[in-house]
Amino acid sequence: MTNLTIGEVAKRANLPAKTIRYYEDIGLITPLRDSNGYRVFRDSDFHKLTFLGRARALGFTIEDCRTLLALYEDDSRASADVKAIAQKHLTEIEAKITDLQAMHATLSELSQKCCGDARPDCPILEGLSGQAN
Amino acid sequence: MTNLTIGEVAKRANLPAKTIRYYEDIGLITPLRDSNGYRVFRDSDFHKLTFLGRARALGFTIEDCRTLLALYEDDSRASADVKAIAQKHLTEIEAKITDLQAMHATLSELSQKCCGDARPDCPILEGLSGQAN
DNA sequence: CCCTGACATTCCAGTCACAGGAAGCCTCTC
DNA sequence: GAGAGGCTTCCTGTGACTGGAATGTCAGGG
Numbered sequence: 050m051t052n053l054t055i056g057e058v059a060k061r062a063n064l065p066a067k068t069i070r071y072y073e074d075i076g077l078i079t080p081l082r083d084s085n086g087y088r089v090f091r092d093s094d095f096h097k098l099t100f101l102g103r104a105r106a107l108g109f110t111i112e113d114c115r116t117l118l119a120l121y122e123d124d125s126r127a128s129a130d131v132k133a134i135a136q137k138h139l140t141e142i143e144a145k146i147t148d149l150q151a152m153h154a155t156l157s158e159l160s161q162k163c164c165g166d167a168r169p170d171c172p173i174l175e176g177l178s179g180q181a182n
Numbered sequence: 183m184t185n186l187t188i189g190e191v192a193k194r195a196n197l198p199a200k201t202i203r204y205y206e207d208i209g210l211i212t213p214l215r216d217s218n219g220y221r222v223f224r225d226s227d228f229h230k231l232t233f234l235g236r237a238r239a240l241g242f243t244i245e246d247c248r249t250l251l252a253l254y255e256d257d258s259r260a261s262a263d264v265k266a267i268a269q270k271h272l273t274e275i276e277a278k279i280t281d282l283q284a285m286h287a288t289l290s291e292l293s294q295k296c297c298g299d300a301r302p303d304c305p306i307l308e309g310l311s312g313q314a315n
Numbered sequence: 316c317c318c319t320g321a322c323a324t325t326c327c328a329g330t331c332a333c334a335g336g337a338a339g340c341c342t343c344t345c
Numbered sequence: 346g347a348g349a350g351g352c353t354t355c356c357t358g359t360g361a362c363t364g365g366a367a368t369g370t371c372a373g374g375g
Contacts, residue, residue: 067364087370088323110360127302160265165262169259171259201333218340
């Protein structure tokens with residue numbers, strides 16, 4: 050049972066203090082307050098913050114994090130609800146990877162054709178301008 | 183030599199009219215104005231818009247697009263300058279793909295372990311909460 | 316008892332690339 | 346001349362913070 054200031058919990062949860070204040074603002078955590086107005090972080094707050102840090106690192110949106118946190122706190126949850134969120138997010142990640150790979154393929158093809166010297170001829174610019182070749 | 187209204191050029195460049203107005207706001211294009219205040223898009227504006235559309239679709243930032251457009255208009259450019267921007271962007275794309283693949287690997291591993299039924303036991307939540315197993 | 320430096324607080328503005336919507340002109344057709 | 350649709354500007358909101366200003370608090374040293 051350790052009570053932490055925002056600076057200490059920030060170090061331990063590996064999150065910027067600004068981010069932690071923001072999470073309080075939007076209602077993800079509700080730390081106590083000391084008589085001097087300082088936030089007081091209990092173990093439960095610390096755990097929520099590490100949970101949020103990991104979920105954000107996996108690319109979940111804040112709203113997904115809110116839902117996941119609520120499920121985490123709910124002893125009568127159905128794991129199916131959690132899995133559904135995870136699967137939806139996995140699909141989105143796959144879509145982003147596909148998009149990025151398509152961009153990469155197109156751009157690297159153009160880039161390879163560009164000799165990259167002092168002359169102005171540039172297949173990259175030609176490709177962007179829509180010229181067939 | 184065709185002069186277009188914003189709606190027409192939006193259709194042909196396959197960009198929302200809102201986006202085109204925004205591009206004018208930030209100085210990427212400078213269409214003429216008719217006596218009634220309507221924007222008048224020349225062929226050169228249309229070409230710039232398609233160029234911008236393609237560059238954005240490849241994930242270049244607006245500032246990169248601004249630079250690329252300037253290079254495109256500059257007959258005495260060095261293709262090396264274009265290629266440098268492209269290579270930098272390719273590196274960023276690769277970094278993003280790597281990040282996303284790491285997220286995907288972690289999350290899909292957790293998700294596979296979750297049976298996703300009505301019971302509360304959930305390896306996904308356990309993973310997010312930082313439990314070793 | 317005061318000073319300094321490191322903390323903490325709140326609040327406001329900025330990021331990026333638009334999207335949505337309101338209020339009001341312009342143009343064309345019936 | 347009435348309505349539909351397109352055009353204009355201006356303002357706000359998005360997501361998830363980040364930076365900075367102005368101010369308050371605390372611990373230790375002179």
